[in-house]
Amino acid sequence: MTVEIAPPDALPIHWPSVIKHYRLSAGLNQSELADQLAVTQTMVSRWEAGGANPSRRIQDMLFDYYWSTSATISRDVWYERLRRNPVSLAVVEASGLIRAVSRGFLRHIQTERNAIETHHLPDIFSGDLVKLYETLVASGFFEGRVSSAESVTELVIENGHEQAVHSFCHGIHRPVFMPGPEVLWLIAGAPVSATVFRDVRRRIGGPVLVKRAL
Amino acid sequence: MTEGARRPKALNGLSWGGLLRHYRFTNRMKQTALAEDLGVTQAMVSRWERDKVVPGRAMQVRILDLVNRKDLSEPVVSWRQEIAEAPFIAAVIGPDGEIETVSPGLLREIGCGQSDLRGKRLDEAFEGELPSLYSKLCDEGLFDERVETVESAEVYSFRRATGGLKDFPVHTLSWWRRGEDGRPRWILNGARIRPLELRALREEFGGQIRIVSETQGLLGG
Numbered sequence: 001m002t003v004e005i006a007p008p009d010a011l012p013i014h015w016p017s018v019i020k021h022y023r024l025s026a027g028l029n030q031s032e033l034a035d036q037l038a039v040t041q042t043m044v045s046r047w048e049a050g051g052a053n054p055s056r057r058i059q060d061m062l063f064d065y066y067w068s069t070s071a072t073i074s075r076d077v078w079y080e081r082l083r084r085n086p087v088s089l090a091v092v093e094a095s096g097l098i099r100a101v102s103r104g105f106l107r108h109i110q111t112e113r114n115a116i117e118t119h120h121l122p123d124i125f126s127g128d129l130v131k132l133y134e135t136l137v138a139s140g141f142f143e144g145r146v147s148s149a150e151s152v153t154e155l156v157i158e159n160g161h162e163q164a165v166h167s168f169c170h171g172i173h174r175p176v177f178m179p180g181p182e183v184l185w186l187i188a189g190a191p192v193s194a195t196v197f198r199d200v201r202r203r204i205g206g207p208v209l210v211k212r213a214l
Numbered sequence: 215m216t217e218g219a220r221r222p223k224a225l226n227g228l229s230w231g232g233l234l235r236h237y238r239f240t241n242r243m244k245q246t247a248l249a250e251d252l253g254v255t256q257a258m259v260s261r262w263e264r265d266k267v268v269p270g271r272a273m274q275v276r277i278l279d280l281v282n283r284k285d286l287s288e289p290v291v292s293w294r295q296e297i298a299e300a301p302f303i304a305a306v307i308g309p310d311g312e313i314e315t316v317s318p319g320l321l322r323e324i325g326c327g328q329s330d331l332r333g334k335r336l337d338e339a340f341e342g343e344l345p346s347l348y349s350k351l352c353d354e355g356l357f358d359e360r361v362e363t364v365e366s367a368e369v370y371s372f373r374r375a376t377g378g379l380k381d382f383p384v385h386t387l388s389w390w391r392r393g394e395d396g397r398p399r400w401i402l403n404g405a406r407i408r409p410l411e412l413r414a415l416r417e418e419f420g421g422q423i424r425i426v427s428e429t430q431g432l433l434g435g
């Protein structure tokens with residue numbers, strides 16, 4: 001079964017959000033960021049107003065700045081470590097294609113790696129996680145408009161011909177800034193009890209809480 | 215039936231146009247600014263506001279998101295903040311064995327509070343295999359930035375304040391990164407496993423730990 005998904009393979013990055021978000025997070029004013037990027041303050045102002053898009057070279061620099069806020073390793077080493085990680089992690093593209101999953105995630109949903117990587121999320125899961133994906137797309141997650149999201153979902157997997165596996169999952173969702181430039185969705189989750197599920201849902205006021213970049 | 219009654223309602227009895235206008239006026243925004251936030255043209259916002267067109271389903275989600283949670287924006291979070299928010303077992307340990315940051319996932323697993331772990335030495339809060347993992351990592355050179363990633367399987371034994379131990383088997387992945395002061399920190403991620411899985415992992419590793427990789431591929435430290 002193939003589900004038609006609205007977004008194209010890659011969504012255009014919303015540069016005003018990305019640039020201003022980075023600048024304000026780093027506590028820089030426009031001219032300080034301009035110095036870092038070796039451009040004029042007027043240029044930064046035009047990018048933030050959406051009057052012009054930064055060049056490819058600047059785009060890569062900005063994505064590297066984002067990358068370095070959480071990682072000091074190369075993206076290749078990061079992927080390798082992610083696949084080996086015992087906790088539940090998954091990397092999803094704007095198209096819904098699952099690019100990489102951790103060993104812990106495979107254990108959590110009792111699935112083999114080749115049954116999930118390079119498959120589309122709506123083909124593997126049903127219910128809450130698919131709705132979460134649609135919410136993130138609609139919130140501009142893959143365009144760089146979202147800083148993070150928190151969710152509690154009931155994980156339902158269509159496990160071949162067998163019955164679906166249900167479990168409660170508490171997840172944190174962050175953008176990962178990859179060359180392309182491309183924003184990927186990093187799911188970091190853990191199985192939780194029904195009590196924790198209820199508590200978190202009450203705290204965040206629903207199944208998902210999206211925190212915007214600006 | 216009047217034309218107004220046929221308009222789909224968005225929120226609080228307002229049509230989509232009414233909701234957008236209300237949001238825009240209370241935030242003193244121009245149509246162009248709102249269009250910018252929604253990633254559409256100013257002409258589109260104008261058509262929506264006059265209820266000539268109803269926003270598509272995906273856009274309705276984005277609009278409600280914007281209207282309901284307009285104050286919910288967040289700066290880029292640091293690597294340490296990411297660990298402090300992790301739903302799974304995660305911690306940052308200093309070179310002297312001090313527990314600096316713990317995740318809600320770890321607190322949940324143990325059933326304790328921040329103050330039971332933070333600022334304590336690892337061997338004060340735990341006994342047995344977790345402190346012994348720390349010694350092994352020291353010996354292998356994790357804090358000298360020699361090994362990059364280490365996989366392990368052990369039983370975490372938390373010393374309860376009331377006496378006795380809280381034991382649970384964990385599959386752990388460890389690596390280092392430099393802290394704010396430039397000194398290396400041990401980062402651990404873990405997932406609770408069943409005792410059978412612990413045995414299987416130890417067979418796979420040929421002991422408690424397996425060194426996955428030596429330090430390589432750094433982006434300038």
